[in-house]
Amino acid sequence: MxxxxxxxxxxxxxxxxxxxxxxxxxxxxxxxxxxxxxxxxxxxxxxxxxxxxxxxxxxxxxxxxxxxxxxxxxxxxxxxxxxxxxxxxxxxxxxxxxxxxxxxxxxxxxxxxxxxxxxxxxxxxDRPAMVAAIPTRTGHCQLLDLGANVDCDAEHLYQFALMGAVAAEAQGVMQPRVALLNVGTEEIKGNQQVKAAAARLQRASINYIGFVEGDGLYRGEADVVVCDGFVGNVLLKASEGLASMIGERIEAQFNGGLAARLAGAVALPVLRRLREELVPARHNGASFLxxxxxxxxxxxxxxxxxxxxxxxxxxxxxxxDLPRKIGNGLQAMLAGRGEGDARM
Incomplete structure (x- = not known):
């Protein structure tokens, strides 16, 4: 290096x-x-x-x-x-x-x-976005925004999606699957900002796959998931708290009677390795794209x-050299859009 x-x-x-x-x-x-x-x-x-x-x-x-x-x-x-x-x-x-x-x-x-x-x-x-890698069933997903922008309009979500796609490609993900976090996967679901962002992303030169729900994020259905900072921060903090609570509850179960302690002697090393893989400290550091x-x-x-x-x-x-790659990637995407209403 x-x-x-x-x-x-x-x-x-x-x-x-x-x-x-x-x-x-x-x-x-x-x-x-x-x-x-x-x-x-x-x-x-x-x-x-x-x-x-x-x-x-x-x-x-x-x-x-x-x-x-x-x-x-x-x-x-x-x-x-x-x-x-x-x-x-x-x-x-x-x-x-x-x-x-x-x-x-x-x-x-x-x-x-x-x-x-x-x-x-x-x-x-217009606005930088905070992004971090979230562990999923199949690997990791880039989630943005994580709290830098609590209120976002469709244009901001659109920009976040483009930047997230470029960042994922810079990390070696070919044709990253980009999705909007939503309350359902149907086109009629979601608020006006999410629907408007979806309409724009359908015309963008990225691999936009539509809406994904919270459980779909953890199943690894997308490589990049986009939401406003309010939703992203709540999701992140809730996930950290849930992971911690589950780990503590599991260990507590193995500290019960003799049978539980014997089972724990076998299972706890595996569970602790899993907990170590998912511990928030290992995924610390949100980048400002x-x-x-x-x-x-x-x-x-x-x-x-x-x-x-x-x-x-x-x-x-x-x-x-991530900022340069994002800048070049954005300009290349926008040069091929041909959208007369583009603000970027």
Whole structure:
């Protein structure tokens, strides 16, 4: 892997910079060509780094930022104030070509607003969308939007579908199956935004397969599933909670009487391996598609393992040159549309 340098918002997330620094040190040990810029308050970060021996400081440096964006800060306020916040400084470093990607576990709304303001969107993109890989029966499905855009019209859903298709192709999926998440698979089902988006996607130069329901997503019926951010975020959080609850209930059942414990001795190792495959930390890191740069949002409550996965996801997108591929792919699709009412 060629040398890569990423900016890590060290002040974001629910638990502060200590876990973030630990994840960065682990990634540097695992990937010899990786360079990281920790963005945040130098004195605090140096104190934390002093507890980690043997860190290669030639590949880890601190980019100073005096302010912190809180999880309750409003995006509109962040845009006008906190000009030296760690999140903003990291994005400016990406804009100026000092780093190749940004990873943050901070305020999602603020990260979206600042990303659009500092980096700008690709030509033809109104709003970036958050996308992540969701485990399914047959592999994974790219789900977007996951919460960056709570209210979406048909045009936004249409753009999300095109970007999702290009992103899936960049990851090696040939002719990815693209679907709209809906309350039914029949054409008459859904709200007006979904129906209008479906009409446009039927004329698009992608492999649009129609509507898919929530259970169809997990059966692997599509490679890319599109919805607004309200629905996507609820689906994601409900899925994480359900997976956790099922795992805990199963383990509790095997901790009952003697027969249950004997059965558990055989079954629990298999179940724990399955749980490890499905644990949210292994799929952490939602990408912002549609920006002129790679930005990955880590879950605010992610632990060290989850943060490592988010950093690895950003590295992968840098290697794939994903923003350029999405930009080129969108322009190629739109050039062949021939639709007079196109706004993109």
């Amino acid at each position: 060629s040398a890569q340098i990423l900016a890590i918002d060290a002040m974001g997330g629910d638990f502060g910079p200590r876990g973030i620094v630990q994840a960065c040190v682990a990634c540097l040990s695992k990937y010899p060509s990786l360079h990281l810029a920790l963005v945040g308050q130098p004195k605090l970060l140096e104190e934390i780094l002093a507890t980690h021996r043997g860190v290669d400081r030639s590949r880890l440096y601190i980019l100073p930022a005096t302010e912190v964006i809180g999880m309750s800060d409003k995006p509109s306020q962040v845009l006008r104030g906190k000009l030296d916040a760690s999140m903003r400084v990291a994005l400016q470093a990406l804009r100026d070509g000092k780093v190749q990607a940004v990873v943050s576990a901070g305020n999602t709304g603020a990260l979206m607003a600042l990303s659009r303001h500092v980096l700008k969107t690709l030509p033809g993109v 549609g920006l002129q740069g790679v930005v990955v949002k880590s879950h605010g409550a992610a632990g060290v393992q989850g943060l490592q996965v988010a950093i690895e996801r950003a590295c992968q997108q840098v290697r794939e």
